[in-house]
Structure formats: structure tokens, C-alpha cells
Amino acid sequence: MRVLSQAAFVLHARPYRETSLILEIFSHDHGRLGAIAKGARNPKSRQRALLLPFTPLLLSWSGKGELALLTGVEAVGPARELSGQNRYAAYYLNELILRLLHRHDAHPELFDCYAATLAKLHDDDSIQDGLRIFEKRLLAGIGYAMILDHDTVSGQPLEPERLYQYLPERGPELSTNNRMTGHCLLGRSMLELDREHFSSARSRHEARRLTRFLIDKQTVERSLRSRQVFHQVISAVDLPTT
Amino acid sequence: MSSSQAIEALREAFTRLPGIGPKSAQRMAYHLLERDRNAAQSIADALQHALDTIKHCRRCNNLSETELCSLCASPKRKHGLLCVVETPADLESIEMAGSYNGCYFVLMGAISPLDGIGPDNLGVDRLLKVIDEFDIEEIIIATNLTAEGETTAEFLTELLSGRDITLSRIARGVPVGGELEYIDRNTVARAINDRQTLNKP
Ligand SMILES: [Zn+2]
Numbered sequence: 001m002r003v004l005s006q007a008a009f010v011l012h013a014r015p016y017r018e019t020s021l022i023l024e025i026f027s028h029d030h031g032r033l034g035a036i037a038k039g040a041r042n043p044k045s046r047q048r049a050l051l052l053p054f055t056p057l058l059l060s061w062s063g064k065g066e067l068a069l070l071t072g073v074e075a076v077g078p079a080r081e082l083s084g085q086n087r088y089a090a091y092y093l094n095e096l097i098l099r100l101l102h103r104h105d106a107h108p109e110l111f112d113c114y115a116a117t118l119a120k121l122h123d124d125d126s127i128q129d130g131l132r133i134f135e136k137r138l139l140a141g142i143g144y145a146m147i148l149d150h151d152t153v154s155g156q157p158l159e160p161e162r163l164y165q166y167l168p169e170r171g172p173e174l175s176t177n178n179r180m181t182g183h184c185l186l187g188r189s190m191l192e193l194d195r196e197h198f199s200s201a202r203s204r205h206e207a208r209r210l211t212r213f214l215i216d217k218q219t220v221e222r223s224l225r226s227r228q229v230f231h232q233v234i235s236a237v238d239l240p241t242t
Numbered sequence: 243m244s245s246s247q248a249i250e251a252l253r254e255a256f257t258r259l260p261g262i263g264p265k266s267a268q269r270m271a272y273h274l275l276e277r278d279r280n281a282a283q284s285i286a287d288a289l290q291h292a293l294d295t296i297k298h299c300r301r302c303n304n305l306s307e308t309e310l311c312s313l314c315a316s317p318k319r320k321h322g323l324l325c326v327v328e329t330p331a332d333l334e335s336i337e338m339a340g341s342y343n344g345c346y347f348v349l350m351g352a353i354s355p356l357d358g359i360g361p362d363n364l365g366v367d368r369l370l371k372v373i374d375e376f377d378i379e380e381i382i383i384a385t386n387l388t389a390e391g392e393t394t395a396e397f398l399t400e401l402l403s404g405r406d407i408t409l410s411r412i413a414r415g416v417p418v419g420g421e422l423e424y425i426d427r428n429t430v431a432r433a434i435n436d437r438q439t440l441n442k443p
């Protein structure tokens with residue numbers, strides 16, 4: 001199989017043999033795949049400087065199975081760099097894709113959302129909102145869509161000012177007065193996550209707690225590495241937020 | 243342990259070497275056991291000897307048989323100048339270039355969030371101790387220009403910028419002998435960003 005000039009990002013690159021790289025790629029039409037970039041670490045190679053994470057690329061490759069062979073790399077748009085906390089947010093996105101998407105499952109809409117989220121990380125400081133939207137769509141993309149508009153017991157639309165508890169296998173239901181176990185949050189927080197627009201610190205906080213809880217359920221075997229490294233970093237230095 | 247388990251353990255051990263997959267590891271194991279037992283013994287001895295004698299230099303963190311490696315002990319080097327690199331191989335390339343006369347600090351890796359490698363896994367604590375103990379005045383951050391190297395450089399910049407130390411980053415740009423027309427876009431963009439002033443009118 002030959003694929004030509006496919007919109008893609010490098011998620012992770014690791015050295016292989018003397019002069020090559022093994023890449024984890026997220027592509028628009030072919031989802032996640034592994035590829036080998038032969039000779040990319042050769043001093044004369046023009047590929048190496050382009051095969052960086054978080055950079056929109058057009059990639060060509062051939063072959064299928066575990067590792068495709070990279071045959072072409074082109075940059076899309078100008079080179080840009082991430083810095084500060086946004087850099088770690090972007091690593092977190094990459095790890096979610098690596099851990100939760102299967103190879104060769106196409107997720108074109110999620111790809112577009114990923115590209116848009118990265119572009120936002122390049123542009124401004126609304127990193128948290130972008131992460132929530134990506135997490136929500138990622139969960140939907142792998143078959144665990146959140147229910148964010150109705151009470152799963154009564155079937156009624158969520159009411160903004162009432163308190164619900166969110167059960168991972170079922171969804172939101174009205175919190176009975178004494179039972180405050182599980183994930184309690186305002187209807188408003190879920191409705192705003194649903195509309196992908198947050199109006200208050202509380203909604204942001206509650207949406208973050210909810211998506212994190214559901215993401216953690218999907219990555220049970222060990223906690224996400226990029227998150228641990230980020231915590232090490234911010235406990236040592238005060239990283240800029242933009 | 244039965245013999246097949248011993249072979250399996252050896253094969254497994256070889257796969258931990260960089261760039262060695264299961265097939266190559268199996269070839270190596272069979273080759274050493276079937277055809278070249280003398281080589282196998284000398285590899286085992288050399289490895290054991292290295293493990294027993296080689297430690298980290300107290301100053302630069304590079305591998306060394308002595309507490310202070312020969313480079314750190316040399317009176318010819320500028321001891322207030324420190325170049326921070328990722329690996330011993332990086333140190334070696336700068337030494338081969340022959341234009342640097344300061345000392346080094348080897349991190350033994352780079353921050354890689356996807357591999358779970360953070361500042362705690364690198365020699366960052368030791369770096370801070372060395373800076374205080376040896377009155378470092380200037381630091382050149384020479385981590386690679388890869389995503390991990392840049393992440394590490396940013397971290398070090400944040401970590402060290404409050405101190406009374408001159409910090410610099412190795413230049414990124416057009417290689418010697420390079421022609422702009424044939425250089426990738428990222429490199430050209432960075433070369434323009436990192437341009438040098440030639441005069442100050
Ligand atoms: Zn030393």
C-alpha cells in the first residue's frame with residue numbers, strides 16, 4: 001500500500017539503529033501508525049528537522065503491517081514551537097492518542113480536533129478548555145461518549161443549577177440528598193462541556209475532574225506518564241502559562 | 243533453571259540493548275553459546291569489571307573510573323564555564339570539535355514526557371550542587387535540538403535563570419557548507435530567528 005502526502009503529525013520519535021528513527025504517527029485518513037524513517041538521523045538528511053512532534057506535516061509512506069516505511073516528508077505552514085505549560089499539554093494529547101487509539105483505526109474528526117487544539121496551544125492561553133474538548137471527543141471517538149444533556153434515570157434534560165452524580169457506566173443522575181458519593185457536579189458544568197463553551201471557573205473545574213476521571217478509567221494499568229513528568233517539572237520550576 | 247530458561251534470559255537481556263530486536267538477540271545468544279564461548283567469557287568479564295570500577299564523576303556526572311575524571315581534574319580547562327549535554331557521546335563530539343575549553347555536565351538523558359523521563363530521573367539535583375560547589379559563572383545549554391532536548395533546555399533555563407549565571411543555548415541554524423535553497427523550512431525559520439547582529443550603528 002502506498003499513501004501519498006497524507007496530513008499527519010509525529011506523536012513520538014525514537015532513535016533506531018545508527019541513522020534511523022521509529023515514528024508513531026497520527027494521520028487524517030489512516031489513524032495511528034508506526035513508521036520507520038530510514039536515514040533520517042543522517043547528517044545530510046533533510047527529514048530530521050521536520051519530523052518533530054506538534055508540527056503539521058504531509059507524510060508519504062509505503063507498506064502495511066507493524067511498521068510502514070516513510071517515503072516523504074513535507075512541512076505545512078511555517079515552523080512554530082510550543083513552550084511552557086502548553087508544551088506539556090501537547091505531550092499529554094499525544095500520550096492520550098498513543099494510549100487510547102488503536103493502530104490503523106481512522107479518526108478523521110478527532111484528527112481535525114487535535115490539529116485545532118494544537119493550533120490553539122500555539123496561539124493563546126486557553127489550554128484547559130481545549131484539553132477538555134479534545135478529551136470529550138476522544139472518549140466519544142473510542143466508544144465511550146459522555147452523556148452530558150440528560151438525566152439517565154428520569155430521561156429529563158439536565159437542569160443547570162441542580163447537583164448530579166456521574167456514574168462511569170451510566171451517566172448523570174440527580175443526586176439524592178444524602179448520597180454525595182461519586183462524581184458530583186452541577187448540571188451547568190456538563191451542559192457547558194457539551195456545548196464546548198465554559199462560563200465559570202467552577203464549570204471548568206468540574207468538567208476537568210469529570211473528564212480526568214473517565215480518562216483514568218480507560219488508562220487503568222498505570223497513570224499517564226506525561227502527567228507525572230509535568231508534575232515533576234512544575235514542582236521544580238515556575239513554568240510560564242503561555 | 244533449565245538450559246532453555248538460561249538461553250531465554252540471555253536473549254531477553256540482549257533485547258534491552260538499543261536497536262536490538264528479538265531476532266538479533268537470539269542470533270547473538272546462539273552465536274556466543276555455540277560458536278564463541280571464549281568471546282562470551284571475555285564479554286562477561288569486561289562487563290563485570292566495568293560495572294565494578296566505573297562510576298559517575300563527582301563533578302561532570304560522566305562515566306569515570308576515578309572520583310574526578312581526567313577532564314574535570316585538568317588545570318587547562320576553564321572551571322567556571324559549564325556545558326550541559328545529554329549524553330557522554332555528545333560530550334565526545336564537542337571535544338572532537340576542539341574549540342571548547344570549559345567543563346561539562348552530562349545529564350544522562352533528556353526530559354521525555356511520553357517515556358516518563360522527568361527532571362527527577364536526570365542528574366538535575368547533582369547539577370545544582372555542582373553549580374554551588376564549583377562557583378560556576380557561565381552555562382552553555384547544549385542539549386539536542388530535538389523535541390526532548392528543547393523541552394530540557396526550557397526546563398534548565400527556568401531552573402537557572404534566577405541565579406547569577408550567564409546562560410546561553412547552542413545556536414540553531416544553517417550547517418557549515420549549507421545552501422539555503424536546499425535546507426528544510428524549520429531550520430531556515432530558526433536560523434532567521436536566531437540571527438546574529440553584525441554591527442550596531
Ligand atoms: Zn568529570
